[in-house]
Amino acid sequence: MVSKNAGMKPSRFYIERQVTRALTPTGGFLEKFAFSLNPYIGCAFGDNGGCPFCYVRMLPVAQTMPGAWGTWVVAKINLPQLLEVELKALEASGKLQDSAVFMSSATDPYQGYERLLKLTHAALEQFVRRSPRRLVLQTRSPLVERDADILRALRDRLIVSLTLETDDERVRRALTPTSPSVARRLLTARRLREAGLFVQLAIAPMLPNRPERFARLAAEAADRVVVDTYAGDGAGGQRSQKLGMEELYRRKLGIGGALNAGAETPLIAAMRARLGPHRVLIGKDGFNMT
Ligand code: SF4
Incomplete structure (x- = not known):
């Protein structure tokens, strides 16, 4: 049909x-x-x-x-x-x-x-x-809340992974304008966590952010975070290069460095300080912590 x-x-x-x-x-x-x-x-x-x-x-x-x-x-x-x-x-x-x-x-x-x-x-x-x-179960959509009851029935085996690439609403609006807002996704994370579910924030790919603020918000909303960069595009960043992320950063945000190695270091440090190292996972290994 x-x-x-x-x-x-x-x-x-x-x-x-x-x-x-x-x-x-x-x-x-x-x-x-x-x-x-x-x-x-x-x-x-x-x-x-x-x-x-x-x-x-x-x-x-x-x-x-x-x-x-x-x-x-x-x-x-x-x-x-x-x-x-x-x-x-x-x-x-x-x-x-x-x-x-x-x-x-x-x-x-x-x-x-x-x-x-x-x-x-x-x-x-x-x-x-x-x-x-x-x-x-990985999503960026608050629609997942609709299924809270059934997710509770699975909770011993379930990780709800909510994609949230940045804490900065200006960045979210510039790069992913039709995705749910930062505040709305954090609300979903808090609600599901309050419902007794294990909630992970998938900061993937990490977009420009304010590390201290992002860490504070994540600590309140999630059980753990996994931080990944454009290197996690399955081709070591080459796919993101081809997709023109450098140029997009310059055009939409007025900054460069989308693919800079080490761009994630300040966020990871802030997350570790706020959440503790065991609640901060990195890249491919982090996604595979099952
Ligand atoms: S990253 Fe791709 S699959 Fe995921 S929400 Fe965006 S467009 Fe859809």
Whole structure:
């Protein structure tokens, strides 16, 4: 079924598609995870181009549809049913208890379309019935709060990873103007933490920030942070270079140094001082602390 716009933001396409598998064996950057789970392909965050640093647009998955990254979303409409079958098989083989699942690696599982389709919600219900050793649910959307009850049922195995690239609302507005505000994402983090969930802030990729302030806000809102730079783009920063982040910093923020080595040092120092070293994870190793 193809639904143009479907009552969502204009000039975007929303498409429903049957797929043949739910869980995707993973590795690489997510080396400690057995599987990733992406209920959607594509992404409607960002303004007809997605987040400017989003290197997923350079991956084969972004060629699934014509049109620029950020203008379309494909919903895997039969994903919950497939997931049920696959989790049953993993359980029967004895592998489920050892598996870690990352949801989602190539999109955000709380696309606006999720309000209508509830694919992520249905997938979470399957994980309640058959739980892996660890589930990491990563999103930038406050819509995750809708699922607080079901997330509570998973809390012994769950890390909610909320993407927050900066504490500076001016930077957020300049670079990711259609993503939820800094304050709104911090509110989501606090609410989920108050609900008893383990909450991680994924500062990835780190954007220009005010280290002391960011550390204070993070300490109040999250159980831990993971800080990653453009080096975490899967190609040592080359993808971010090709995406023109240096030029974007100059044009939108009037500064350079997007790809400078060591740009993260002040933030990591401030975070460690405020949260304690054990609550501050770094880069690929940090994302794989499951
Ligand atoms: S929300 Fe995530 S997947 Fe979507 S454009 Fe931004 S970085 Fe890419």
